[in-house]
Amino acid sequence: MSCSDDKIYICRCEEVTREDIEKAIADGATTLAGIKKRTHAGMGLCQGRTCSKLITRILAEHGIKPADVYPQTSRPPVRTAKIGDFVEEDDV
Amino acid sequence: MNKKADVLVIGGGVIGTSIAYYLAKQKKKVILVERYDHAAGASGSCDQMIIMQSKNPGVHLQYALASAEMYKTLSQELDYDIGYHKEGGMILIETSEEMEVMEDFVARQKEIGLQVEILTRKEAAKHQRGLAEHLVGATYSPQDAHIDPMKLNLGFAYAAKKLGVEILLNTEVTGIIQQGNKVTGVETNQGTILAPLVINAAGAWAPLIGQMVGLELPIKPRRGQIAVSEPVAPYVKGDVLSARYIVAKYNPDILEKSDDRAVQLGVGLALSQTEKGNILIGATREFVGYDLGNTREGIKEVLKNATRLVPGLKKMNFIRVMSGVRPYTPDGLPLVGFVKGLEGFFMAAGHEGDGLALAPVTGKMVADIIEEGKTFMDVSAIDPNRFNL
The missing domain is CATH 3.50.50.60 (FAD/NAD(P)-binding domain)
Known part of the structure; x- marks a missing residue:
């Protein structure tokens, strides 16, 4: 892997690079949640919709079968939602 | 092995x-x-608060104050940035009944050595923007802080x-x-x-x-549900709680008797903003075993409570909710x-x-x-x- 590959952004929202992900794995992370808590990858606006596949692949390169990588806990909202709309929807 | x-x-x-x-x-x-x-x-x-004001005046607060001293130099000691920020904190008071409880709470906390005072709504508004008009005041302590958990x-x-x-x-x-x-x-x-x-x-x-x-x-698992906003410019200064949170924390019996869903869910405001700008908006306190899920009702009550106290939050977007169980003791x-x-x-x-x-x-x-x-x-x-x- 060349030096520039290391600096590729895996999570664009939180600007987490491949190098950051590799460090988290070296630190003992074996799951998407473990990598997220060490790097913030998947914590941004898109909530891991792009990077979780890329991270699963990186984990596979370290011997963890993609089938064994649990998806992130699925939590609302599906898309970014305005707080005011959500709390007032009953009143409409 | x-x-x-x-x-x-x-x-x-x-x-x-x-x-x-x-x-x-x-x-x-x-x-x-x-x-x-x-x-x-x-x-x-969890949220991220190192908050003194929520602690029962007594040994509870004494332990927290000893911890607060250690936090001041913990990043240096561990040689790792734990994201420590000491920006003070406040507890928002909505009614005269709550004011009475908080006046007593604050007086007893002062005896333990906490720097804390009661502010009028106008004074509180100088520390925190976006506060609701109906508030009757707030407590304020410069000793509250937060870290990245x-x-x-x-x-x-x-x-x-x-x-x-x-x-x-x-x-x-x-x-x-x-x-x-x-x-x-x-x-x-x-x-x-x-x-x-x-x-x-x-x-x-x-x-x-x-x-x-x-x-x-x-020890019993007690669930807390928290909503997370998109990153925004600095908006919440320090830690912001509501007096109802204190009631929810120390008087679970009173809550069980209420027929208000928010009260039954133990909803109390816990508001703070991360280094990246996300506002953490909490939280419920529910006994649901080890269920780590979020509920629509829980999050709705948390956000209704938060926007009642800080209406400015309505204009913001939330991107995620989270949930975890805390180890409750009687x-x-x-x-x-x-x-x-x-x-x-x-x-x-x-x-x-x-x-x-x-x-x-x-x-x-x-x-x-x-x-x-x-x-x-x-x-x-x-x-x-x-x-x-």
């Missing part, structure tokens, strides 16, 4: 890693086992490892080895670890470890100390929502008690034997 240690710590959250770090400073050979990963339980699903957890773990602590992740305790009334080690899914001292720092899951040695621990204090009649078994769990605030002082006190048989504070109030185990 067969391993040996002086001390075995169960639990890789902020409490377990803090204990491992302070024990290693005392030159103990420590092994820490964690079922999943650091920050996998409450330490990774995941960084705190990892910071303790890395510093412990540097001192020789062996941390075994993905290692689940399946049994406790006993010889008569003496604990001599643990069985895990990765093999046996022998140690003459086993510390139960499993947080909300501590009762399950307790059951392995026949203890009925009074008297609001953790269980820290040796268990009588069971040699070599030490409790360090039950901090509920105060795990962050009390993590450093808990680690230090536990290491002191184990090394010297005493510590710098009176620990009789948190002695696990106060309950009939």
Whole structure:
């Protein structure tokens, strides 16, 4: 892997690079949640919709079968939602 | 795998890693086992507050103040940035009844040595923008702070490892080895670890470890649901709570009798903003066993409560909700100390929502008690034997 590959952004929202992900794995992370808590990858606006596949692949390169990588806990909202709309929807 | 240690710590959250770090400073050979990963339980699903004002005036507040002192230099000590910011905090007061309760609370906190005062709504508005018009005032303390809980957890773990602590992740305790009334080690899914001292720092899951040695621990999982906003420009200064949160925390009985859903769900405001700009909006306090899910109702009540107190939040977007269980105890204090009649078994769990605030002082006190048989504070109030185990 060349030096520039290391600096590729895996999570664009939180600007987490491949190098950051590799460090988290070296630190003992074996799951998407473990990598997220060490790097913030998947914590941004898109909530891991792009990077979780890329991270699963990186984990596979370290011997963890993609089938064994649990998806992130699925939590609302599906898309970014305005707080005011959500709390007032009953009143409409 | 067969391993040996002086001390075995169960639990890789902020409490377990803090204990491992302070024990290693005392030159103990420590092994820490964690079922999943650091920050996998409450330490990774909480807000970020090191808040003094929410603590009961008494030993509870004294422990928190001792911890607050340690936090000032903890990043330097651990040689790791834990994201410490001391920006003060306030508790918003909505009614004259709440004002009465808070006046008494504040007076007693002052006696313990907390810098805290009651502000009018106008004065409060100078500290925090966007406050609702109906507020009758707020308490304010400059001593409240916050940290990044995941960084705190990892910071303790890395510093412990540097001192020789062996941390075994993905290692689940399946049994406790006993010889008569003496604990001599643990069985895990990765093999046996022998140690003459086993510390139960499993947080909300501590009762399950307790059951392995026949203890009925009074710790119960209590769920907190939190919403997370998109990153925004600095908006929430320090930590912002509501007086209703204090009521929810210390008077669960009153809440059970209410027919207001928000009250039944234990909803109280807990508002703070991260370094990246996300606003954490909490929280419920619900007894639902180990259910880590979010509910639409819970989040709605949390956001309704928050926007009633700080209407400016309505214009913002939320991107995520989270949920975790905290280790509740009946008297609001953790269980820290040796268990009588069971040699070599030490409790360090039950901090509920105060795990962050009390993590450093808990680690230090536990290491002191184990090394010297005493510590710098009176620990009789948190002695696990106060309950009939």
